[in-house]
Amino acid sequence: MSDNTTDGGRPGRRAPLVVAAVAIVAAIGITATVVLGGGDDRASGTGSAPVAEVSGGTDPAEAATVLDRPFAKPDLVLTDTKGQKFDLRERTKGKPTLIYFGYTHCPDVCPLTMSNIAVARKQLPKADQDKLQVVFVTTDPERDTAAELGKWLPAAGDPSFVGLTGDFSAIQAGARSIGIGIDPPKKEKDGSVVSMHGAQVIAFSPTTDQGYVLYGEDTTAEQYAEDLPKLIKGENP
DSSP states (O other): OEEOBOTTOOBOOOOOOTTHHHHHHHHTTOOEEEEEOOSOTTTOGGGTSOOEEEEEOOOTTSSEEEEEEEEEOOOOEEEOTTSOEEEHHHHTTTSOEEEEEEOTTOSSHHHHHHHHHHHHHHTSOHHHHHHOEEEEEESOTTTOOHHHHHHHHHHHSOTTSEEEBOOHHHHHHHHHTTTOOBOOOEEOTTSOEEOOEEOOEEEEOTTTOEEEEEEOTTOOHHHHHHHHHHHHHTOOO
8 A cells, every 4th residue: 555645634545455365366276466555657767668577376264475486685775864974785785674765754555563572662672672673764754864764764664674765766676666655745735745655664584685585564562473473484484
């Protein structure tokens, strides 16, 4: 599901979560290949072209979608909340990693997602908490400076979470490489800003460094808490 609300919470255009097709075909015993996308064709061209292929199936009652064609980790070098360069692949190599693309002015989905993961993380043993990497990449880098991310993330999620900002085109390309569609923030006539982005969390294995599990925006803290111990080991949830 794409998060495309305005700063004031006014609903914007919503786009379908195409990955739901995986669960549907799995439920009837069919293996299929679908295209995972995001955004809205009416807003820009980013939602119209194939983003990435996902094949496989999952139990539709479960929060996680286990992918049998995992994603390579995005090749991104951005700026963290301390103003330092952060090479995503290098800094998270061999570590269980959750990656989410969102923005700090989001009125609902982004802070809820970060909060749910933070609540689940706190239920882990201390050693596992230290292993888990949670990376929040802004889709609104013009407003989400390193300093802004540094203030927002500890409040919305957890001080351990990594916040990244940088060039929008690089961020957009990195998101699309793992099936997340995002559009440039759009300023409306009333001065509000509409941001459209895929709201999925991708889990990367510490053993392969590939993104092999996907979570939608409706995933609860309890569901994350149940799955995290397995994700930290690189196991299927």
